[in-house]
Amino acid sequence: VSVLRATAPLLLALLVAVAPAIAGPTQQEIEEALTCQCGCGLTVHSCNHLNCGSGEPMKKEIAERLARGETRDQILTAFTARYGEKVLSSPTFRGFNWFAWLTPFAAVLAAAAGLVVVIRRRVRTTATAAAPAPPVPSGDVAALRARLQRELEQLDRE
């Protein structure tokens, strides 16, 4: 559990770190939030089909809407109303779509918790079943040297 406690803040920090900065919406940010409908499977921002019948008008419209001072939400809602939810390049943070976002992390965390429990149980049974194994040699330099020599010889024999 201590491992979990130690890694949870780290994970959180990472999540925060990789989340995009919260600032005014930019053209690129909105283009990346939308999927091009030309069949390329890329975001509107990435699609570079020659005179793409879908991407180009969408880029233009985003620029116009931004110029009118619309917010990110307003623009995305307008596109969703026209094309359906599939125009958004990633699932929304609403309802069933939470499963998309949370399941991978939940799975990893649950498996990590399971792993921790299993390891702890093994640690305990080992501790009761047998005397703790001698720790990794941490003696003086001579002892380490001797061990190195032994191991090197053994490796040479292999």
Place this chain on the structure above:
Amino acid sequence: MPELGRLAVCLALLCALVSVIVSVRGALTRRGDLIRAGEHAAYAVFGLVALAVVLLLRALLSHDFSLEYVAAYSSSTLPTNYVFAALWGGQKGSLLFWSFMLSLFATIVQLQNRERNRELMPWVTATMMTVAVFFLGLVTFITDPFERLPNPAFEGADLNPLLQNYWMMIHPPSLYTGYVSASVPFAFAIAALATGRLGDQWIRSTRRWALFSWFFLSLGNLFGAMWAYEVLGWGGYWAWDPVENAAFMPWLVSTAFLHSVMIQEKKDMLRVWNMVLVLLTFSLTIFGTFLTRSGVISSVHSFTQSGLGPFFIGFLLLVLLTAGGLVAYRLPELRTSGTIESFFSREAAFLFNNLILVGIAFAVFWGTVFPVLSEWVRGVKITVGPPFFNRVNAPLGLVLLVLMGIGPVIAWRRATPRNLWRAFAWPVGAALVAGVVLLVGGIPFGGAWFAFVGGVFALGTVVQEFWRGVRARQAMLHESAPRALGRLVGKNRRRYGGYIIHVGIVSIFIGIAASSVFRIEAQQTMKAGDEMRVGRYTLRYDRIESQENGHVARTAAVLPVFVDGRQIDTLMPEKRFYKKPKQPTTEVANRSTLREDLYVVLGSYDPQTQLVTIQAYVNPLVVWIWFGGLILALGTAVAVWPTAAEREVRVVAPRGARVPVE
């Protein structure tokens, strides 16, 4: 001649069926003659499929447009090297090619094991030939590449222009090699489960095959990324397309296996887990083919779509049920009493490494199938695109990077504080210094910063391992430094090969982080003489140059590149118009340096107004990804090279004698 090809495929299917039945019967009745017969039938499959491949190639090279496949995927003006690529450019050819590789690997495995693993071999042969029956069945009954057109075509429709690229010559074969060779460890796993010989033997026998498969999956993914980067022209190399994901997932699981197998060898733990990883890797290769072939999930790779989906799903279910059933049946025997003594041990570090690798594979799987799930549950089509995958996988990837630094140096069993200090003082110190330097140097605290610092840490542990190993040999054996390094690596090939691979992976991580976070983009419509700026570069549009031959027409913009007013290069991004499938493609002009790529695309050109639209990208450190691939290849070569001891055994052992080692 095509009829001969069809006959060869039909006979191959028959031989594969015979091989399965005879091998299983031989194994059950322990009759050596039947087992040998099963193997001979498998050799025959290889011969027949090879003949079919040769005949299809012959038809392609002689432009026999009476064949549907030849007419659909080649033309008389297609350059010869791409005629070879047409063999795997379409679905029918690629399934035949797949069968060919499978029977080739089955043949090699049988030759390798003529005197070894005799208990396992009939099951190995039967398993591989069962897979062959599936693929040859498809080739025979559904996707016959030798199908005649009712009326021969005059000219072929040609290979998709996007596929007419040299990466296309090596990307699919690499990936196929990786995919198909994953069936060797799978076959040995099934054999181990069937015979109950669940010890180390099957794993030792397939270690090299697993590494081989992993290596080609790595290359296949990297070559695919290079292809996307050069051909698709959107400035990136990875779009989390379903088919890219399909190639990435088995790689992840296979990577997990290569690590956890070390725990089994050292401590006889994780037998069930390793079995599961091997079975999962193979299942994911079938799932990948399903994704590519079925069109269930829309993808840029849908060059070849068909109604094969149900067959693949059926086969996948058969594989999963059989494998799952066998594992459940052998579960009592598979359990081991291995112990873990502490969280601060290599065992624990490897377990968490496996957790993250399989976790990422699951996240990718989840994102890939979620649209189907959403439509099924809510009836609403949604898209799960690159932003999702990047956000979900970035944190997991960074944790993995840190674990990559911890795993190789933390002590087995239990690390004492002193041991931890000895192992991590320098790498952590180096990472901290790097972190501060990066912050001072203007790299903001964020995902990329984490990746760089984690990379320095992981690299630090590797460098420290090499340094200490060399110093120890110098001190004890009085060797010179280069000799000590050579012998150190030579005597522990797997270990140091693995470390070299880690260096390659760190390089790839750094390249990905830098190029995704710090890319600069610009787009501008220009007339002759206009200039545009992107990053520290200035591009001037001079003129258009055109060229034409029977196969393709090219239009190139000539753009001198300036830095600080000094011309450093001239880039010529092109548009190409292929004549047969009247389709334009983009030829990117890329000026690649260790520091960054200047990646320039000719967006459009209007002959009337003489205006061009140029998209320019500055992608930092992309070359590091490709260099990482090279280092990875070097490390793999070091790891698979036989050790001196193994070579000796091979030389000393008389032909046909039983060799005890491996």
